[in-house]
Structure formats: structure tokens, C-alpha cells
Amino acid sequence: MKYSLFTVSVPEMTLEEAAQKMKEYGYDGVDWRVTTIPTDPQILAEEPSYWRNNICTVDIEQVDKIADEVGEIARKYGLEVNALATYLESSDSLEKIEKCMIAAKKMGCSRIRVNARKYDAEKGYNMLFSEDVAGFTKVQELAKKHGVKADFEMHMGTIVPSASAARRLASYFDPKYIGVIYDTGNVIYEGYEEYKMALEILGPYLDLVHIKNAKWVKKEIDGKEKYVADWAAFIDGYADFEKVFRALKEIGYDGYVTFEDFSSDVSSDEKLKIDIAYIRNIVDAIWSGDK
Numbered sequence: 001m002k003y004s005l006f007t008v009s010v011p012e013m014t015l016e017e018a019a020q021k022m023k024e025y026g027y028d029g030v031d032w033r034v035t036t037i038p039t040d041p042q043i044l045a046e047e048p049s050y051w052r053n054n055i056c057t058v059d060i061e062q063v064d065k066i067a068d069e070v071g072e073i074a075r076k077y078g079l080e081v082n083a084l085a086t087y088l089e090s091s092d093s094l095e096k097i098e099k100c101m102i103a104a105k106k107m108g109c110s111r112i113r114v115n116a117r118k119y120d121a122e123k124g125y126n127m128l129f130s131e132d133v134a135g136f137t138k139v140q141e142l143a144k145k146h147g148v149k150a151d152f153e154m155h156m157g158t159i160v161p162s163a164s165a166a167r168r169l170a171s172y173f174d175p176k177y178i179g180v181i182y183d184t185g186n187v188i189y190e191g192y193e194e195y196k197m198a199l200e201i202l203g204p205y206l207d208l209v210h211i212k213n214a215k216w217v218k219k220e221i222d223g224k225e226k227y228v229a230d231w232a233a234f235i236d237g238y239a240d241f242e243k244v245f246r247a248l249k250e251i252g253y254d255g256y257v258t259f260e261d262f263s264s265d266v267s268s269d270e271k272l273k274i275d276i277a278y279i280r281n282i283v284d285a286i287w288s289g290d291k
Contacts, residue, residue, distance in 0.1 A: 002082075006085055006259065060099075068106055113181065136178055
């Protein structure tokens with residue numbers, strides 16, 4: 001089992017600061033966040049945040065040009081570039097998708113993230129599914145051309161929130177070129193299936209595992225109390241990591257697990273340190289037969 005960090009989780013750190021911390025705490029790889037860097041002065045004046053003013057981000061507009069530089073940051077700290085985690089979808093610019101694959105190749109990285117479509121009730125699932133099949137057919141050709149796999153993430157709000165839905169889409173493609181990212185936190189929001197069964201459903205398409213946590217909490221919305229999903233610390237959510245890693249062991253998965261932590265109880269630095277220690281204890285006990 002190897003451990004990586006998705007840099008969306010450390011928005012106030014530079015790429016080099018994050019890599020240095022990853023080396024210090026024993027991570028093996030890095031999943032670089034790759035998207036458009038904001039230019040709006042109002043956003044840039046904000047405190048760093050996960051999805052707006054995130055400093056630990058590689059500019060997608062320049063990613064192919066700065067690939068050697070970004071790859072060198074990882075190498076300097078003994079990290080493998082595990083993934084380029086873009087926010088592109090299969091319907092987006094093929095030029096941008098190809099640019100990211102070229103950058104990944106330069107960094108010695110074997111995969112990029114290209115997501116499935118968001119669910120749109122006006123269009124309906126069947127039309128969106130057909131469009132994604134068409135989109136990923138083109139993405140698969142780029143993956144064959146460059147030898148870089150394209151993974152879509154099981155994600156709430158998309159047409160692939162569950163393993164069953166993800167396998168249906170993935171089954172149209174060759175698992176050498178199109179894979180699935182299983183996410184322990186996203187399925188708490190939407191799409192949970194028993195861990196081992198979900199992994200078995202994904203079969204050869206399981207290419208990467210994201211680990212994070214979430215829980216359902218009661219909040220007042222529009223004057224009414226409702227239960228809504230919210231992010232949680234690794235030790236405080238609904239994800240059962242012992243079951244997750246036992247299932248991963250039983251199906252023979254020995255690839256990367258990528259950490260994400262959107263909880264707010266402690267600093268990013270502290271989360272980097274305590275999360276990997278917590279998961280290592282679980283994994284070591286399961287692999288040694290103590291759990």
C-alpha cells in the first residue's frame with residue numbers, strides 16, 4: 001500500500017511546502033491539483049481555501065510548459081507523481097485533456113483525472129450517459145496515444161455516484177486506458193454500497209482509492225431542521241476505514257490511496273501528520289493479521 005496526498009487539501013501551502021511536508025510525514029506520492037488559477041483580485045485577496053483561492057495548484061493553462069519544473073519538485077522530495085487531478089469532464093476540450101496527458105508523461109505520472117458529467121434533471125440520465133460514452137471514447141484514444149490512463153471519480157452529483165453506476169459507464173472501455181477512482185467520503189454523501197461489494201463491482205476498473213471522511217449532521221435550512229452531509233475528520237465520520245482496508249486487502253489491491261481531508265478542526269499541517277499515522281496503524285494491523 002502506498003500513500004499520496006491530493007493537494008486540494010493544503011490550500012495555504014505552495015507546491016514545494018506541501019512536498020516537503022509529505023516527505024517529512026512519510027507519504028510516497030502526490031496528486032497535484034490541476035485547474036485554472038484565478039485572476040480575480042477579489043478571490044486572490046481571500047484567505048486560501050479548498051476550491052477558490054487554493055495556492056497548492058498547478059495552472060492547467062501552463063501545465064505542459066511547467067511539467068518538468070513541477071515534476072522536479074516531487075523528485076526533490078522523493079515523491080512519485082501519482083496523478084494529475086484535473087476538474088475536466090469528458091465533454092471538455094480535448095486539447096486541454098491532451099495537454100494534461102502530455103504533462104503527466106513528462107512527470108512520469110501514469111494517470112490523470114477526467115470526470116463524468118454532472119447529473120442534469122432536464123437532460124436526464126440516459127442522454128448524459130450516452131454523451132459520456134461518446135466523450136470517453138475520444139478520451140480513450142488520447143490515453144492510448146500517450147500511454148496515460150484517464151480515471152473518473154465516483155462523485156456525488158454526477159451520473160457515477162456509486163460503484164454500480166461507475167462500472168456501467170466504465171464497461172464500455174478498456175481498463176488499460178479508462179479507470180475509476182473509488183472515494184470513501186463521496187459515497188457517504190451519495191452512492192454508498194457495501195465496501196467489498198463495491199470494489200468487486202468495479203473489478204479491473206478500480207485504479208485509485210481516495211480516502212476522506214464525512215457524516216450527516218442536523219442543520220437549519222430555510223427555517224427547517226434537515227440532515228445534510230458534511231465533511232469530517234478521519235476519526236470522526238461515518239467511513240469505516242477498518243472495513244475499507246480489509247476489503248482492499250481481500251481483493252488484492254496494493255496501489256495508492258490518496259488522502260483528502262476537508263475537516264476544519266486542526267491545521268493542514270496537523271492533518272497531514274495525524275491522518276497518515278491513523279491510517280498506517282489500521283493498515284499495519286490488518287496486513288499483520290491483528291484486525
